[in-house]
Amino acid sequence: MKYKILGMVLAVILAEIAAFLTLQTYLTSPFAILIQYPIYYLIFIIPIVLMVMGRNPYGLSFFAILISFSFGRVLANSEVFYSFLDALYFFKFYDLSDYLYSMFSPYKTQDINHFLTLTWLFVVSQLLWNACLKAESLDEDGFEARDTLIFQIVAISLISFAIYVVYPHILELVKTTHQIPMLFAGLIGVVLFLISAYLLIKQ
Amino acid sequence: MKVSRASYSLITTSLFLLLLGLLFTSFELIAVSIFPLLILLFPNVPFSIKIFHSSVDGGKHVGEAFEVTIVANVKGFGIIKAMHELPEHFELVNGKNAIVKFLIGSSNIEIRYKAIPTKRGKYRLDRLIFECENAFLTSKTKKEINLDLELEVKHRIQKIVKIETIRGIARTPHPEIDISTIGVPGTDFREIREYVAGDPVKLINWKATARTNKVMVNQYEVEGKKAIWIFLDANKYMLHGSTIKNFFEAAIEAANSICYYFTTRNYKVGFYVVGYGYLIYPDSGRRQFKKISSDLMRIEVAERVEALNSAVERCKKYLMLYKPMSIFITRVEHSKPLMASIKASRMAKKKLPVTVLALKMLNGGDGQDEDEFTLKIIDSLRLSTLSRLRVAGIDVVEWDIERRLSETLMRVLR
Numbered sequence: 130m131k132y133k134i135l136g137m138v139l140a141v142i143l144a145e146i147a148a149f150l151t152l153q154t155y156l157t158s159p160f161a162i163l164i165q166y167p168i169y170y171l172i173f174i175i176p177i178v179l180m181v182m183g184r185n186p187y188g189l190s191f192f193a194i195l196i197s198f199s200f201g202r203v204l205a206n207s208e209v210f211y212s213f214l215d216a217l218y219f220f221k222f223y224d225l226s227d228y229l230y231s232m233f234s235p236y237k238t239q240d241i242n243h244f245l246t247l248t249w250l251f252v253v254s255q256l257l258w259n260a261c262l263k264a265e266s267l268d269e270d271g272f273e274a275r276d277t278l279i280f281q282i283v284a285i286s287l288i289s290f291a292i293y294v295v296y297p298h299i300l301e302l303v304k305t306t307h308q309i310p311m312l313f314a315g316l317i318g319v320v321l322f323l324i325s326a327y328l329l330i331k332q
Numbered sequence: 333m334k335v336s337r338a339s340y341s342l343i344t345t346s347l348f349l350l351l352l353g354l355l356f357t358s359f360e361l362i363a364v365s366i367f368p369l370l371i372l373l374f375p376n377v378p379f380s381i382k383i384f385h386s387s388v389d390g391g392k393h394v395g396e397a398f399e400v401t402i403v404a405n406v407k408g409f410g411i412i413k414a415m416h417e418l419p420e421h422f423e424l425v426n427g428k429n430a431i432v433k434f435l436i437g438s439s440n441i442e443i444r445y446k447a448i449p450t451k452r453g454k455y456r457l458d459r460l461i462f463e464c465e466n467a468f469l470t471s472k473t474k475k476e477i478n479l480d481l482e483l484e485v486k487h488r489i490q491k492i493v494k495i496e497t498i499r500g501i502a503r504t505p506h507p508e509i510d511i512s513t514i515g516v517p518g519t520d521f522r523e524i525r526e527y528v529a530g531d532p533v534k535l536i537n538w539k540a541t542a543r544t545n546k547v548m549v550n551q552y553e554v555e556g557k558k559a560i561w562i563f564l565d566a567n568k569y570m571l572h573g574s575t576i577k578n579f580f581e582a583a584i585e586a587a588n589s590i591c592y593y594f595t596t597r598n599y600k601v602g603f604y605v606v607g608y609g610y611l612i613y614p615d616s617g618r619r620q621f622k623k624i625s626s627d628l629m630r631i632e633v634a635e636r637v638e639a640l641n642s643a644v645e646r647c648k649k650y651l652m653l654y655k656p657m658s659i660f661i662t663r664v665e666h667s668k669p670l671m672a673s674i675k676a677s678r679m680a681k682k683k684l685p686v687t688v689l690a691l692k693m694l695n696g697g698d699g700q701d702e703d704e705f706t707l708k709i710i711d712s713l714r715l716s717t718l719s720r721l722r723v724a725g726i727d728v729v730e731w732d733i734e735r736r737l738s739e740t741l742m743r744v745l746r
Contacts (some may be wrong), residue, residue, distance in 0.1 A: 189344060196352070207356040244364040248349065252368050255341040256468050262337075263469060269396060272432045277411055280434035284467035292370050300363055316355055319368070325347040 132268060132278060137180045138262025139282075144187035144252040147247050151195045154243050158201030159232045172198065187254035195247055202243070204228035205236035241297060249293040256285045337605045338469040342368040354677050355742040358734050376471040379408025379464045381433070386479045387531060388457060391449055393488040394585075397425055402443040402460060402479070408435050410466045417459040421451035435464070449485040451581060452629050457481040486625065487581075490589040490738040522551045559600040559656035561676075562587055563643055564628075566607040569666040571633040572693075573733070579691050582733035583661045584628050586689055589741055590659060595621035602650055603627075606643040606662075607634030614654055640672035651679040655688070664721070664728075665714040673726045690718060 155161060155169060172194060176186035205209045210233070217226040260281045267274040335343070346368040353361030372691075384403040391398025406412055415430035427445030441619050449455070460477040526548035540548035564587045570580040594601050595616055602614035602626050608631070612624055640660060645726070651658070658676040660669050669688055679685045692714060723726050731740040 189341070189348065192345070193348070196349075201350075203356055203358045203361060206360065206608075207358055209355070209357050241360045241363050241562070244360050245367060248345065248364045248367050252342065252345060252371055256338055256371070258471050259338045259341070267432055271428060272430070274432060277432055277434040280436070281467055282412065284434075288374065288467060289371060292367070292374075296367055296370065315354075318350060321365075322347065322354075325343045325350070325376055 130246060130265070132264040132274065133249055135278075136265075137186055139257045139261070140185060140187040140254045141176045141180050143250045143257075143270045144191060145173060147187070147192075147195055147250040148172040148176070150243065151198045151251075154202065155198045158199065159205065159236060160198070160201040162232075169198065186256050187251060187258075192247070192251045195278045196244075198245070199243060201233070202236055202240075205233040206238075241300070245293065245297065249289060253285060253289050256289070260285065336469055336472070339372055341473075342372045342470065346372075363555065371468055371551045372470055374466060374468055374470065376464065376466040376473050377409040379406060379410070379412065379462070379473070379475070381406050381462055381475060381477055383460070383477060384440075386460075386481055386675045388481050388483055391447070391483055391485060393486055394449055394452055394581075395488070397446050397448050398483065399446050400429070400457065400481070403458075404441050404443075404477075405438060406435060406441055406462070408464055409437070410435060410464050411469075413439070413463040413465075414441050414443060414725045415461045415463075416445075416457070417461060418457070419453075419455050421453070422447045422455075426441070427703040449483065450487050452487050452584065454629060455483045455485065457483055458604055464490075484629070486629065487585040489592045490585075490736075490741055491516060492601055520552060523552050524548050526715055540633070559602060559606070559654035560590075560594045561614070561647065561651060561654070561656040562590060563640065563647075563658065563660045563662070563672075564603070564605050564631075565660070565662035565667055566605050566631060566634045567637050568607075568633055568635070568668070569663060572663075577733060579663055579693065579733060580633050582599045582691055582731070582737075584631070584662050586691075586731065586737055586741070587656075588628055589737060590626055590661075591621055595624075599645070600654060600656070601655065602647070602656060604647050605631060605634075606640055607636065607638045607666075609643075609646065611639060611647065611650075614650065614656070640667050640669045641675065644672045644675045648679070651676060651684075654679045655684055657685040659687045659689060661689045662691065663714075664688065665710055668717060670717070670724060670726075673721060674724055677726070683725075685727065688721055689716065689730060689740070690728055690730045692730055692732050695724045 151172060152169060175191055179186040179188070179191070210297065211230075214226045214230050217229070260278060264274040264278040264281075267277070346365045349361050349365035349368075352358065353363075355364055382405045384405060386402045387400070389399045390396060393520070400416060402416055407413075412435045413430065413432050418424070418429055425446045425448055427443075429443060429445050429447070431441055431443055433439060433441060435728065450476050458479045458481055460478065460479055462475045464473060464475075465472045514670075524537055525548065527536065531549045535549040535551075537548045537550050537738065564583055566580065566583075570583060572579050591601055591603070595618065598616045600614040600616045601620055601624065603612035604610070610627070610631075612620075612627065615623075640662065644658075650656075658673070660667075660673060660676075662669055673686045673688060677684045692711075718728050718730070729740060731737065
């Protein structure tokens with residue numbers, strides 16, 4: 130049980146850091162005027178409530194909540210969203226369409242750092258949670274898992290941090306040196322989707 | 333291919349971000365969706381193993397602890413799990429037969445443990461399994477090393493010490509001076525008798541022939557003592573009790589000890605495994621004991637059921653030839669050995685001695701879900717069979733298999 134509690138504590142810490150970063154982004158996003166204080170402070174309470182309930186405090190559902198709080202930036206860069214505004218304009222909702230456009234258009238900057246940090250924190254949390262559960266099962270089988278877990282936590286943190294630091298640079302390099310056509314990117318996306326779906330079905 | 337829990341969460345995260353990104357044509361989300369896949373694709377560093385030492389000490393008999401020591405050097409990176417596979421009839425008493433370690437570079441792994449074999453047999457302890465997982469627990473590689481470790485486990489032979497000074501009338505006499513009626517003639521002269529067809533010419537006593545005017549031959553004492561025939565019941569109902577202590581294992585232990593007792597005293601011992609229809613021809617000496625003992629190591633409970641009566645019928649020609657003392661080792665409440673015992677005792681003009689070693693377990697056996705009522709019925713069945721055997725003049729010895737065998741064997745062999 131001790132390793133599961135350790136996993137929960139680590140996940141809560143990472144979830145709270147992610148929540149803080151999300152709040153910072155949220156307050157500077159077009160959504161800030163929609164949901165007012167103190168409702169958004171709920172995101173700090175959710176991980177603690179999940180921990181008390183004995184569940185993973187930084188699960189996919191909480192990650193989805195954090196992404197939804199940051200969604201203003203996604204919409205500001207989304208062609209689909211602007212098409213929707215065009216549709217509103219076409220159906221004679223001129224004021225609403227203009228208002229929404231004026232609200233989102235100033236945030237039209239492509240920056241992956243926030244989402245990457247959120248994803249990194251979530252992925253690390255998931256990996257640490259799994260490592261702690263594994264240590265728990267090893268402990269139940271009578272193995273001495275403490276040292277293994279400590280080394281594993283350090284390895285997960287360092288390796289994933291290295292990938293987190295290097296990844297934007299690789300992406301930037303690929304973007305500047307190879308102009309990937311959108312069709313090709315879409316094809317990669319569909320292939321990845323199919324592989325992932327296949328693996329999930331296998332599970 | 334089984335996807336690990338860590339891989340599953342990474343794929344789900346990636347898929348979630350990818351779907352959102354595609355739905356809202358968001359470059360950020362699509363770009364970020366690759367990040368979990370990069371973690372997923374992190375390779376499992378190949379590992380190498382070198383065995384320095386492996387040994388097994390002790391454990392030659394059932395219930396006797398043995399120690400296993402394995403020292404290996406492993407090179408690689410990740411969580412390494414080494415496991416020395418034990419057969420199911422072994423019980424760990426000290427230490428662990430598996431070890432987990434986070435490996436960075438090269439490290440020595442030592443597996444040292446003590447275990448007890450709970451069943452006879454010849455076991456190969458040659459499988460040493462290594463499992464290496466990467467730090468993220470997303471991929472796993474397995475390697476198996478074959479060691480040169482073997483363990484032969486036998487039942488401990490219960491030594492029977494007879495108290496020679498006590499005089500009395502034995503119920504089933506088989507004194508150590510009993511001589512067999514058939515066998516290879518030795519050098520000890522017994523008598524001169526009349527020639528019968530088939531006697532070798534070299535045995536003709538020419539002087540006695542001239543004196544009596546009839547062809548006379550010398551008769552010598554034959555080598556070897558009287559014969560013993562053991563019927564070991566290996567029918568399905570013998571497999572009752574726990575894996576450690578059950579009727580079948582107890583029966584084998586008893587058969588082994590009885591064989592040892594008689595073969596080392598130069599009795600001819602014949603053997604029949606009821607259920608298998610497996611017969612070992614009567615012979616004496618340590619070689620015969622080794623043969624029976626090694627066969628007993630391999631025997632398991634039979635699939636089909638064979639009645640004791642038909643077992644006696646199958647051994648009839650040997651019983652008639654050797655006129656042995658028969659010992660039935662069985663659960664009387666199931667096998668009902670009355671007819672078989674009577675048949676075995678009537679294989680000669682003079683009634684042959686028959687002993688039934690009736691196995692019993694007073695508490696019904698560990699892990700068995702029999703209620704008190706069922707146990708009482710079984711017990712009353714056993715008692716009624718025993719009383720009928722005694723009335724028929726068959727010698728019966730009961731053995732509670734939870735108690736020591738040597739005390740019971742003294743009664744069988746008195």
